[in-house]
Amino acid sequence: MPTEARAGGGGLGVRLTLRLAWRNLRRNRRRTWITATTVALAVMLLQLEVATIIGVERQSMDNLIWYQTGHAKVFAAGYFPERDELPLDRVIADAAGLARRLDAIPGLAAAAPRIVFAAQLSDGRDQVPCTGIGIDLEGGETEVFRIPQAVAAGTFLAAGQPGMLVGSGLAELFGVRPGGWLTVVAKTRHGAYEALELPIVGLVGTGNPDIDRSSFFVPLATASRMLAMDSGATEISIRFGSAAGQQATLDRVRSALATEPGLEVLGWRDLEQDYLAMATAERINNGIVLGIFVLLGVVGVANTVMLAAFERTREIGMLMALGLRSAGIRVIFVAEGALLGFLGAAVGTALAVGVMIPYAAYGLNLTALYGEIDLGYPVSDRLYGAIDGTALGVTLLLTAVLSAIASFYPALRASRQRPAEALRHV
Amino acid sequence: MVAAARLTDVKKTYRTDHLEVAAVRGISLEIEPAAFMSIAGPSGSGKTTLLNLLGALDTPTSGMIAVGERSTVGLSARELADFRNAHLGFVFQTFNLVPVLTARENVELPLQLQGLADRAERRTRVEAILREVGLGEMMDRRPNELSGGQQQRVAIARALVKGPSLVLADEPTANLDTATAHEIMDLMREMNARAGTTFVFSTHDPLVMDHATRVVHLRDGLVESDERREPGRAH
Numbered sequence: 180m181p182t183e184a185r186a187g188g189g190g191l192g193v194r195l196t197l198r199l200a201w202r203n204l205r206r207n208r209r210r211t212w213i214t215a216t217t218v219a220l221a222v223m224l225l226q227l228e229v230a231t232i233i234g235v236e237r238q239s240m241d242n243l244i245w246y247q248t249g250h251a252k253v254f255a256a257g258y259f260p261e262r263d264e265l266p267l268d269r270v271i272a273d274a275a276g277l278a279r280r281l282d283a284i285p286g287l288a289a290a291a292p293r294i295v296f297a298a299q300l301s302d303g304r305d306q307v308p309c310t311g312i313g314i315d316l317e318g319g320e321t322e323v324f325r326i327p328q329a330v331a332a333g334t335f336l337a338a339g340q341p342g343m344l345v346g347s348g349l350a351e352l353f354g355v356r357p358g359g360w361l362t363v364v365a366k367t368r369h370g371a372y373e374a375l376e377l378p379i380v381g382l383v384g385t386g387n388p389d390i391d392r393s394s395f396f397v398p399l400a401t402a403s404r405m406l407a408m409d410s411g412a413t414e415i416s417i418r419f420g421s422a423a424g425q426q427a428t429l430d431r432v433r434s435a436l437a438t439e440p441g442l443e444v445l446g447w448r449d450l451e452q453d454y455l456a457m458a459t460a461e462r463i464n465n466g467i468v469l470g471i472f473v474l475l476g477v478v479g480v481a482n483t484v485m486l487a488a489f490e491r492t493r494e495i496g497m498l499m500a501l502g503l504r505s506a507g508i509r510v511i512f513v514a515e516g517a518l519l520g521f522l523g524a525a526v527g528t529a530l531a532v533g534v535m536i537p538y539a540a541y542g543l544n545l546t547a548l549y550g551e552i553d554l555g556y557p558v559s560d561r562l563y564g565a566i567d568g569t570a571l572g573v574t575l576l577l578t579a580v581l582s583a584i585a586s587f588y589p590a591l592r593a594s595r596q597r598p599a600e601a602l603r604h605v
Numbered sequence: 606m607v608a609a610a611r612l613t614d615v616k617k618t619y620r621t622d623h624l625e626v627a628a629v630r631g632i633s634l635e636i637e638p639a640a641f642m643s644i645a646g647p648s649g650s651g652k653t654t655l656l657n658l659l660g661a662l663d664t665p666t667s668g669m670i671a672v673g674e675r676s677t678v679g680l681s682a683r684e685l686a687d688f689r690n691a692h693l694g695f696v697f698q699t700f701n702l703v704p705v706l707t708a709r710e711n712v713e714l715p716l717q718l719q720g721l722a723d724r725a726e727r728r729t730r731v732e733a734i735l736r737e738v739g740l741g742e743m744m745d746r747r748p749n750e751l752s753g754g755q756q757q758r759v760a761i762a763r764a765l766v767k768g769p770s771l772v773l774a775d776e777p778t779a780n781l782d783t784a785t786a787h788e789i790m791d792l793m794r795e796m797n798a799r800a801g802t803t804f805v806f807s808t809h810d811p812l813v814m815d816h817a818t819r820v821v822h823l824r825d826g827l828v829e830s831d832e833r834r835e836p837g838r839a840h
Contacts, residue, residue: 195717202705497701500662501763502690502718504683599663602697 190507200514203487204522211519214483218523219530221476222578225469226531229574230538230564232465236458237565238386240447243454245325246385248447249291249416251429253277256441258413265297265310267368267406267413271442274412278318281417284435286428288420289319292412294402298365300345300395302353309349309393311363313402313412323418326383326396333357333381336398342380348392350382357381363397367407375405386560473578474585477520481585484516488593495593496601505594512590513583520582524575532571538564607674609771609803610636610659615668617654617826628654630826631668636771639801641794643808643817650823652807653775659805660693660773661685673770690718694764696774696793696806700756702748708735708759709744715767734762738792754785758792765796774806778813790816 191199204211244250254262258269271277274292281290294313299306314320316338321327327335331347334357343361345353355361362376377397385391402408419428429446436442448455488495495508542561617629629651636642644652657663658670661677664685670677672692680688689695694715702711712731721727735744738758748756757777764772774793778786794816797804806817814820822829 191714191717199703199705206705493699493701494703496662497695497697497703499686500660500689500693500695501715502686502688504686507718597663599657602657602662602701 190510191503196510196514197518199511200518203491203511203515204519207487210483210486211522214479214519215523215526217479218473218476218520218578218582219527221473222524222527222574223531223534225473226528226571226574227534227538227564228465228469229570230531230535230566231562232462233567233570234539234563234565236462238563239454239458242385242387243451244447246329246387246390248450249323250419250425251417251432251444251446252450253281253290253415253417253432253436253442253444254413256443259443259445265295265413267296267366267408270368270408270411270413271415273410274415275315275318275410277442278315278415281415281432281435282319284428284431286420286424286431288418289322290415290417291315291318291320291323292399292415293320294399294406294408294411295413296365296402296406298363298395300349300353301362301364302355302360303362305353306364307349307352307393309346309395310389311365311402312394312396313399313406314396315399318399319418320416323416326385329383329385330381331384333379335381336396337380338398340380340398341377341401342397343377344381344383344396345379346391346394347382347384348388349395350379352392355379361395363395363405365406367405368411369407373405375401377401473581476523477578477582477585480516480520480523480582481589483519484512484586485589485592487515488512488589492593492596492601492604495596496598496604499596499598499601508594509587509590512593513586516586516590517579517583520585521575521579523582524578527578528571528575532566535564535566539566607638608635608671609638609640609673610634610805611669611671612655612659613669615655615658615665615670617651617658617663618666628826629658629665632823632826632828634821634828634831636803636805638803639797640803640805640819641797641817642803642805642819642821643814644805644821644823645808645814646823646829647809651826652809652823654826655823656773656775656805656807659771660695661689690715690767692770694767694769694772694802696757696760696764696772696777698776698779700748700753700760700780702756702759702763704748707745707747708740708751708762711748711759712762712766715763719767730766731762734766735759737796738762752785753781754788757781757785757789761789761792761796765800765802768800769802771803771805774804776807776809778808778810783812786810786813787816 253271255269255271258266278290278292281287292315296311298309298311300309316336336342336344353361357379359379360376361379362374364372364374367373383390417432419425433444436444498508542563545560545562612632612634615629615632619626619628632655644655646652658665665678677685677688709731712735713727716727716730735741738761740755740758743751743755778789781789790813793804796802808814818834820832820834
C-alpha cells in the first residue's frame with residue numbers, strides 16, 4: 180500500500196513543539212510551579228554541592244602545590260618509588276648549584292633544595308615519629324612554598340638562627356608553644372643516630388594534615404649538618420612562573436636534565452596520584468548520591484507529565500486524527516517534561532548562584548561551625564565554593580535531559596492509545 | 606467515476622474479556638464525490654463507529670474500506686496517521702481545538718503536520734480559509750475567547766485548510782443552539798458546494814438532516830435506509 184511521504188516527518192517541528200510545550204506548562208500553572216519548585220530545590224542543593232566539591236578540590240590542589248609539592252620536583256633516580264621510606268642514600272649532589280641552573284630555565288619562577296627525612300620528635304616524655312623538612316632560607320624556598328604565610332604562632336625560621344617550625348597539630352600533641360623545646364632524633368645518611376635539641380620558633384597551620392600533624396621544618400643547613408648530607412638534598416622543588424604553559428615549562432626542565440641520568444623530574448600530578456585518585460573516587464561517590472537526589476526531583480516531572488497526558492487524552496486523539504504520528508505525540512510530552520525540568524533547574528541554578536557568590540567570596544568557616552574536623556582533604560578551616568560555569572551549565576542541561584528521560588514512559592503511554600478510543604475519553 | 610469512499614461488508618466488533626459488542630454488523634456503502642451525506646440513527650446505532658472506520662481512526666474487524674482509490678485496511682498505525690493527514694478532515698462534536706493555540710495556529714496545525722515549510726504560504730492559506738468561515742477578525746483569539754459556533758467554524762477551517770478529499774463530522778452541531786447549528790450546516794454545505802469536498806456527518810437531529818443530499822439511517826449496526834433528497838432548510 181502506498182504511504183504518504185511527508186516533508187515534516189509527521190511531527191510538529193522544533194519551534195511549534197517548544198511553543199506547545201511552553202503554553203501547555205502554563206495551562207496548569209500551580210502544578211507546574213509545584214513540580215518546578217521540587218526540581219529547583221534539588222538542583223540548587225546539587226549546584227551548591229558541586230560548587231563545594233570543586234572549591235574543595237581547587238583549594239586542595241592549591242594547598243598541595245603551595246605547601247607540599249610545588250609545581251614539580253627533581254629527585255635522584257630511584258628516590259620516588261621509595262619516597263615513603265624517606266631514604267637519604269638517593270641524594271641530589273650539589274643541590275644548590277643545580278637549583279641555580281634550573282632557575283635560569285624560561286618559565287620557571289624558583290627552585291629550592293630540600294632535605295626531607297624521617298625523624299622522631301621528643302619532649303623528653305613522649306616520642307612521635309614524623310617528617311623533618313630542611314628548607315633553604317636563602318634560596319628560592321619562600322617563592323616555591325608559602326610556609327612563612329602559614330605561620331600561625333611565633334615567627335618563621337631565620338637564617339643562621341637555630342630553631343624549628345612545628346606543625347600546629349603536632350605542637351598540640353606535645354602541648355608545646357613557640358619558645359618551647361623539642362629534640363629531633365634521626366639517622367644520618369650513614370646510618371648513625373643523631374639527636375638535636377632545638378627551640379620552637381613558630382607553629383605552622385596549613386590545613387594540610389601531612390604537614391600540620393606530622394611535620395616540622397628546620398633550616399637546610401641544620402638538617403644538612405645533622406644528617407651529614409654535605410651539599411646534597413633529597414629533592415629540588417620547583418615553582419613555575421604562570422599557570423599557562425606549565426606543561427611546556429615542565430618539558431623544558433626535563434630537557435635541561437636529560438643529560439643527567441641520575442635525576443628524574445615529576446610534575447605535581449605525578450607526585451599526587453594518590454590524592455587525585457581519591458578525589459576522583461570522592462567525585463564519583465558524591466555524583467551517585469546527588470544523582471539520586473535529582474532523580475527524585477525528576478520523578479515529580481514524570482508524574483506531572485503523566486497527569487497532563489491523562490487530562491489531554493481527547494486532545495491526543497484529535498492530534499492523531501489530524502495525522503500526528505505516535506512519535507510526534509511522544510515528542511510533545513517529552514519536550515514538556517524536558518522544559519519543565521529545565522525551568523526548575525534554571526530557577527534552582529539561579530538561586531544557587533545567588534548563594535554561591537558570597538560563598539565563593541567569603542567562604543564558610545568550618546571551624547566556627549563544626550570545630551576541628553577532618554574533611555579528608557588538605558584544606559584550611561575556611562571552605563570556599565567555586566563558581567564554575569561549565570559545572571553549572573552541565574548540571575542544568577543534565578537535569579533537563581533526565582527530565583526528558585523520565586517523561587518518556589508517560590509519553591509512550593500517551594502515544595500508544597488508539598485515536599478512536601482517545602477521542603471517546605471523557 | 607471513482608467513489609469518494611467505499612465500504613464493503615464492513616463489520617466492527619468490540620471485544621472485552623467478558624463481552625462482545627457488534628457495533629457495525631456488515632455495512633456496504635458507496636459515497637459519491639462531492640456528496641453531503643448524513644449518517645443518522647439513534648444512540649448506539651453505530652454512527653460514530655462507522656465514521657471512525659471511514660476516517661481511519663479505527664480498524665474494521667472485517668470488510669474493505671477505501672477512500673478514493675486507496676484502501677485503508679491493513680495499514681500500520683503510522684501509515685494510517687499519514688493517510689489521515691493527507692486525505693481526511695475531521696470536525697468533532699466538542700470542537701476539539703488545541704486550547705493553547707490561537708484560531709490561526711489551530712488551523713495552521715494540519716499544514717505543519719503535512720510538512721509545508723513555506724510560512725508565507727501557510728499564512729496565506731490559513732487566513733483565506735478563516736475569512737471564508739467568517740473569522741477574519743478573530744484569527745488571533747484562543748478557543749476560550751470564541752463562542753461555540755465560532756470554535757466550530759475554526760474546526761471546519763482546520764478540516765478544510767489542507768484540501769482533503771473527505772471531511773468527516775461527528776455530530777458537529779450537537780453542542781450548539783439551533784440557530785448556530787443551522788449556520789454551521791449552511792457553512793459546511795457552502796464549502797461542500799464551493800470546493801466539491803465530500804462531507805459525511807453523523808446526527809440524530811432531523812433538522813440538521815434536512816441539509817443533507819443523502820441520509821443513511823443506521824439501526825443496530827446495519828443500514829436501515831438510504832435516502833437521497835433535495836436539501837432543504839427547516840427553522
